[in-house]
Amino acid sequence: MIKIKLIIEAGESNGVLNLLITDNKKTIELKPKIKSGLNEIDFKLETPNVLIFEVSGKTPRDTVIDKASNKILRDKYLKVLGFHIDDKPLDTHKVQQMFVLDSEKNGKIQSSYWGFNGTVAFELTHKDSLALHLANKL
Amino acid sequence: MTKAPIKLLITTVPWCVTESPLMAPALLKSMCVQKGIDTVATDTNILFLNFVEKNFDAQKISELQEFFYHDTPNPDIKSVTKVINFMVDSMLAHRPTHIALSLFTYTSQVACEWLCFQLRKKAPDIKLIIGGPGVFNTLRSETNFGEKLLEQKQIDYYIKGDGDLSLPELVLKDEKITGVNETTWQQLDDLNGQPFPDYSDYDWSLYKNKSVGVVGSRGCVRHCTFCDIHEHWKKYQWRSGEDIFRELIWHNTNSGVTKFKFQDSLINGNQLEFRKLMKLLAKHNDDNPQNKITWSSFFIFRPQKQMPEQDWIDISKSAELLTVGIESLNQDVRFHMGKKFTNKDMHYCFDMCMKYNIKVHMLLIVGYVLDNEQTHKETMDWFGEYKHYQDIIIGVSFGGTLGVLPGTEIFRRQEELGIELKDKQFDHQWSIQKTGNTPQVRLRWSREQTEACANAGFKIMSSMDNHLLMETMMK
Numbered sequence: 112m113i114k115i116k117l118i119i120e121a122g123e124s125n126g127v128l129n130l131l132i133t134d135n136k137k138t139i140e141l142k143p144k145i146k147s148g149l150n151e152i153d154f155k156l157e158t159p160n161v162l163i164f165e166v167s168g169k170t171p172r173d174t175v176i177d178k179a180s181n182k183i184l185r186d187k188y189l190k191v192l193g194f195h196i197d198d199k200p201l202d203t204h205k206v207q208q209m210f211v212l213d214s215e216k217n218g219k220i221q222s223s224y225w226g227f228n229g230t231v232a233f234e235l236t237h238k239d240s241l242a243l244h245l246a247n248k249l
Numbered sequence: 250m251t252k253a254p255i256k257l258l259i260t261t262v263p264w265c266v267t268e269s270p271l272m273a274p275a276l277l278k279s280m281c282v283q284k285g286i287d288t289v290a291t292d293t294n295i296l297f298l299n300f301v302e303k304n305f306d307a308q309k310i311s312e313l314q315e316f317f318y319h320d321t322p323n324p325d326i327k328s329v330t331k332v333i334n335f336m337v338d339s340m341l342a343h344r345p346t347h348i349a350l351s352l353f354t355y356t357s358q359v360a361c362e363w364l365c366f367q368l369r370k371k372a373p374d375i376k377l378i379i380g381g382p383g384v385f386n387t388l389r390s391e392t393n394f395g396e397k398l399l400e401q402k403q404i405d406y407y408i409k410g411d412g413d414l415s416l417p418e419l420v421l422k423d424e425k426i427t428g429v430n431e432t433t434w435q436q437l438d439d440l441n442g443q444p445f446p447d448y449s450d451y452d453w454s455l456y457k458n459k460s461v462g463v464v465g466s467r468g469c470v471r472h473c474t475f476c477d478i479h480e481h482w483k484k485y486q487w488r489s490g491e492d493i494f495r496e497l498i499w500h501n502t503n504s505g506v507t508k509f510k511f512q513d514s515l516i517n518g519n520q521l522e523f524r525k526l527m528k529l530l531a532k533h534n535d536d537n538p539q540n541k542i543t544w545s546s547f548f549i550f551r552p553q554k555q556m557p558e559q560d561w562i563d564i565s566k567s568a569e570l571l572t573v574g575i576e577s578l579n580q581d582v583r584f585h586m587g588k589k590f591t592n593k594d595m596h597y598c599f600d601m602c603m604k605y606n607i608k609v610h611m612l613l614i615v616g617y618v619l620d621n622e623q624t625h626k627e628t629m630d631w632f633g634e635y636k637h638y639q640d641i642i643i644g645v646s647f648g649g650t651l652g653v654l655p656g657t658e659i660f661r662r663q664e665e666l667g668i669e670l671k672d673k674q675f676d677h678q679w680s681i682q683k684t685g686n687t688p689q690v691r692l693r694w695s696r697e698q699t700e701a702c703a704n705a706g707f708k709i710m711s712s713m714d715n716h717l718l719m720e721t722m723m724k
Binding site: 197198199200237239240241242244245246248249 | 320322323324326329330333334363366367369370401402403
């Protein structure tokens with residue numbers, strides 16, 4: 112079993128997104144209570160495994176855009192800021208690149224910013240946490 | 250519940266290419282034992298080097314070294330985990346409550362990072378402390394490595410500067426003190442009268458070179474423009490010739506060791522004390538022809554008036570090898586570097602070495618900031634002109650090409666010298682456009698000087714470190 116810590120920033124716009132965390136081996140099913148701002152989610156997991164994040168609760172009216180500048184004024188989103196394996200963080204640049212959101216309507220998006228409903232599958236390819244860190248080095 | 254008694258393990262961290270024991274754990278052990286701390290001092294670096302040599306082929310060793318030196322992505326996970334686990338298990342076998350990891354150079358940082366991770370995982374209650382120049386002297390990073398591991402809670406403490414004082418105090422108090430988890434620190438007031446390094450836990454069968462390390466001084470009397478030693482050792486400190494001699498005799502009497510390797514930046518920084526030591530050793534060796542003591546060390550060439558012939562006679566009685574940072578064969582370049590000896594002085598010293606058969610390992614830097622095609626040609630010509638020095642120059646090392654290290658004079662004077670640093674993360678990628686001193690040119694100079702040196706019959710001392718550096722420059 113390895114320890115995982117996720118640090119997720121949640122953006123609020125008509126509430127926050129829902130997150131369901133499961134795995135390929137069906138050993139976990141977490142529905143963390145997401146609050147606006149920073150959230151820390153800790154759990155243990157058998158590896159190798161695939162973590163599955165299901166993001167839901169987004170509607171078109173949750174992203175508010177300034178039409179003049181085309182900038183987002185307010186959004187309902189989740190952004191992964193940190194991913195710790197056995198108490199050691201992965202490189203933040205790696206975290207920014209390592210997730211692919213398979214969104215319901217916008218195809219696949221490689222980003223740690225999840226602003227659509229969809230699913231993210233993240234493969235943890237090794238049993239040992241040292242090996243997992245080495246496999247996820249930038 | 251009663252607290253377990255303290256058991257401190259002090260050990261080295263690879264990768265440091267050496268055939269000799271690294272001294273820091275042995276020295277720190279003496280200081281800790283003096284304070285009543287149950288301490289074991291080992292040299293994990295040599296355990297590791299022997300382990301990789303036995304378990305991996307040359308290609309795999311090269312890949313491992315690439316990873317441990319440069320933290321490259323996509324390492325061979327099986328090999329890396331195997332060596333990390335081997336080291337961690339060998340440390341935990343001592344059942345320590347505290348582990349102090351000594352980082353000799355920046356090339357220990359990658360191993361240190363993953364050792365700490367595995368140690369934390371396998372033995373979370375052990376207090377982890379790191380120290381040594383390798384914690385700060387980073388080639389590829391501007392960040393404080395110790396601070397990074399501290400923030401990640403991978404270590405409990407990092408020590409800057411003289412661990413001699415702060416390590417035992419830290420272990421006993423288990424709280425932040427001066428020089429711990431900060432970059433300011435106090436040097437020892439006096440190097441004299443300190444306990445001698447205790448190598449009794451070292452496995453001597455693992456060393457090809459069974460010489461014992463000795464510290465005669467800390468810091469340096471020179472202020473070479475390319476060197477960052479003064480960032481670490483603010484002032485030059487020395488031991489008296491008598492105190493050093495007592496230590497050599499102590500080791501000789503207790504373990505029979507006769508070969509010593511000084512860890513000093515230069516053994517003859519304090520000429521007066523050096524002269525005393527040479528005289529004591531000369532007398533010892535004259536009186537004990539069956540038990541002669543020899544030493545090797547970094548050494549500085551000096552003008553004849555500072556080192557008359559009698560000094561060379563005395564040196565010849567005990568010196569095994571002088572490693573001399575000549576650095577440039579061009580006098581003007583050498584003076585700009587801060588080396589205060591002329592070509593005449595240099596040839597006088599070589600001639601004395603010839604006369605008294607004193608062996609020299611010559612260090613040279615290729616592509617100093619003042620170098621150009623003319624100085625490059627002079628360097629190549631020197632090897633042909635002075636090939637007779639081969640009798641005493643047993644090897645020539647071309648230390649890569651010049652790196653503009655943070656904390657050095659040339660780093661501070663970049664603008665004035667016209668240096669353009671191309672990559673802040675790799676300080677060998679710099680150019681001076683007006684003189685055509687670029688990485689590609691320096692690589693050519695290095696190749697051509699090495700060829701000229703070898704063609705003249707000198708032996709080139711190449712190291713894996715240097716090879717990796719050059720490969721990185723070629724990328």
